Amino acid sequence: MVVGDPDKMAQQIIHRVDQGEGPKRMALGSDAYEQIRAALLDKLAALESQKELAYSTDSDDVVKQF
Incomplete structure (x- = not known):
């Protein structure tokens, strides 16, 4: 089944x-x-799963904000 209307798409x-x-x-x-x-x-879920790893590799003098 075709959902999109080509004429409406072209107009947009x-x-x-x-x-x-x-x-x-x-x-x-x-x-x-x-x-x-x-x-x-x-993609957002994959990024969120790496948040702790990402922050753990910051320099020690960086203030962490979770």
Whole structure:
């Protein structure tokens, strides 16, 4: 099943170009949004799991803020 509407997507791309600003990347379609969100949450979880390691390698004179 196709979720996204190509005409609506094209309209949004043209609108962003005409504005001359906006995000470099756009999530077009709810399926794209959900996939991107899941991938970013996985990356954030991987980063959070390394927080203690990251802070443990700071210089001894750095004030730790957890």
